Amino acid sequence: MTTTASGSTDTGTAETGARRGFEEIDILWISEGMSCDGDTVSMTASGQPAIEDIVQGLIPGLPKVNLHNKVLSPTLGGESFLAPFRAAARGDLGPFILVIEGSVPNQNIIDGEGYWTSFGNDPETGEPLTLNWWIDRLAPRAWAVVAAGTCATFGGIHAMAGNPTGCMGLADYLGWDFRSQGALPIVNVPGCPIQPENFMETLTWLLYHAAGSAPPPPLDRNLRPQWLFGKTVHEGCDRAAYYEQADFAKDYNSPKCQVRVGCWGPVVNCNVPKRGWMSGVGGCPNVGGICIGCTMPGFPDAFMPFMDEPSGGSLSATLIKPYGxxxxxxxxITNYALNREPKWHHNGPELTSGYNPRWRP
Structure with a gap:
């Protein structure tokens, strides 16, 4: 039995812990990937559950959670904040969930000295420690590894054509067949930024699995939570009926289907139109915004220029036009008929409703 830096005890291997459940677990969240930290900011908007509820232990059945995130950290920063990360890199902290925010740059393409992004300094040399250095040491020791946001999952904006950094998603860096100490693949929660409840719901599932009271979360072939990304934007959009009737918006002020003005919703896996953004309100098509495919591996290159009609959109809109x-x-016609009251609703002297008491003699 070993005692971790956080004071919890590990009574065996990670697989044994996953089976029996952990009483305490750390979340090491590194947002020093190529990103804007928007996923951390978005995550704080979740209410079902809220990150505060998890950290304060208000959700029954979850292990005690120690969150280490630079935006939400109660420390003063510096070495105090880095302490659990350094302990985990030495193998002195466990179990822990590693969350990476931001795309992973390719350090191998730099000819000579330099780095793309760093997280803390080497205490011996004072040189910056790259994000890649941390991933190489933390990911193999992590009970679970989570990629938060499209930059971390698939590379995102920073990995688009023409970028000088060689950026990629975490699964591209570690390998799509990577397995954590908990025998889990990388869990990808895309979004630019993440939808708050999508991320927190996935994290909660992982924590219940860590507690030994839930199976691993089901993932699709792109390692996204299947129950969140198994349907398209179009299937949950309240504008979808306009598409069926070939009634398309001509500008962004219209409540009708926006396929002809740039929406990729019919082919993008995302649940935002149904879930909304905050407290069930908002979400791109719900407020007049087109879907630009930010939860997809091909984003952004496959969806640009964003405001142009999608490839195939003109053909599908043309084909459905006669049917619509x-x-x-x-x-x-049916609507007109159903908007008329029955003819026996009148104030005349005759009863014309068809009332006929046949059971009376």
Whole structure:
């Protein structure tokens, strides 16, 4: 039995712990990837659950959670903040969940000295420690590894064509067949930024799994939570009926389907139209914004220019036009008929409702 830096005890291997459950676990969150820290900021907006509820132990059945995130840290920063990260790199802290925010640059393409991004300094030399250095040491020791946001999952904006950094997603860096100490693949939660509840719901599932009271979260072939990204934007969009009727918006002020003005919703895996953004309110198509595919591995290159009609959009809109025109007309006729009251609603002397008490003699 070993005692961790956080004071918890590990009574065996990580696999044994996953089976029996942990009573305490650390979350080491590094946002020094190529990013804007928007995923951390977005995550704080979650209410179901809130990160505060998890850290304060208000959710039954979860292990005690020690969160180490630079934006939310109660420390003064510096070495005090870095202490658990250094302990984990030495193998003195466990179990822990490693969360990476931001894309991973390719340090191998730098010819000579220099670095793309760093997190703390080497105490012996004073030289910056690169993000890659930390990932190389922490990921193999982590009970679970989570990529937060599209930059960390698939490379995102920083990995687009023409970038000088050779950026990539965490699975590209570690390998798509990577398995953590908890025998888990990398868990990708994309979004630019992450939808708050999507991330916190996934983290909560992982924590219940760490506690030994839930199975591993089901992931799709791109390692995204299947229950969150198994359907398209279009399938949950309240504008989808306009598409079926070939009734398309011509500008961004229209409540109709926005496929002709740049929306990629019919082919993008995301649940934002159903879930909303904060407390069920908002979300790109819900407030008049087009879907630009930010939860997809091909983002942003495959979806640019963002405001142009998607490839295939013109063809699908043309094909559905005759069907939509007929359906709109037929539904209009039925709608007109159903908007009329029955003829026996009158104040005349005759009863014309068809009332006929046949059971009376």
């Amino acid at each position: 025109a007929v359906m709109r007309r037929l539904r209009g």
